[in-house]
Amino acid sequence: MKARRRFGQHFLDASWSSRVLDAAAFAPTDQVIEIGPGRGALTVPLSGAVAALTAVEIDRDLVPVLRGRLPAHARVVEGDFLEVAADVLFEGGSAGPWRVIGNLPYNVSSPILFRLLELARSSGRLRDATLMLQREVAARVASPPGTKAYGALSILVQLDADVEPLLTLPPGAFRPAPEVWSAVIRLHFRPPKVDVGDRRRFESLVRSVFSQRRKMLSNSLQPAATARGARAADVLRQAGIDPSRRPETLHLEELARLADLLDARTGAGVV
Secondary structure, three states, X not given: OOOOHHHOOOEEOXXXXXXXXXXXXXXXXXXXXXXXXXXXXXXXXXXXXXXXEEEEEXXXXXXXXXXXXXXXXXXXXEOOOOOOOHHHHOOOOOOOOXXXXXXXXHHHHHHHHHHHHHHHHHHOOEEEEEEEEEHHHHHHHHOOOOOOOOOHHHHHHHOOEEEEEEEEEOHHHEEOOOOOOEEEEEEEEOOOOOOOOOHHHHHHHHHHHHOOOOOOHHHHXXXXXXHOOOOHHHHHHHHOOOOOOOHHHOOHHHHHHHHHHHHHHHOOOOO
């Protein structure tokens, strides 16, 4: 089967599947959801090594090919992972936790990350996710405060998960070869590191501040403060944060403090 550009397909070469599966470290008792199985480079060996497998494939032409290669305890669900209902993903397994693996299309990697985070929060049934991403995106997800790659994506992922870099993959690990390197990371889902109150408002605040990441906080925070009838300088002083700092130096706890102070200004304002 040829890769389809509209699905962002870059199939993992079979010669690299064992390295990725070794990094994922699945156990025979594990229940696994695979996102984008493609030609089955991971799916086929994985199906014989775990207790249950649900593979979600958007390309309907690949679905019958995959089903013909898998044992009875492995299911192939035809659909877009962003739209498949949670009960369908967990169907056929036990009440225990599930693990995730996926070779994510570069063009929808962020939406899939956020779907996984939401699914982990709402269901409580996801233990971790081993994901192949564009190397630059993986760096952003894993970056700590004070680094150039640290930003809204880092914060919103690290709020609900610990990020573990596993390995890098050259373009030649895929067919067709992409123009960039890839990386494999693992997200370890857990309860939120800090209480951020209303998540939608917190996310909006983070995106607003980091849209002007090169400015001092006294300036980058002002649009969010103005929307709440406040002055950024006053809010930063209350939070004990130096207004001359840059957004990329803020830790989760500091952002949560700013969100709490801004919410207190209006009670229910939206940035």
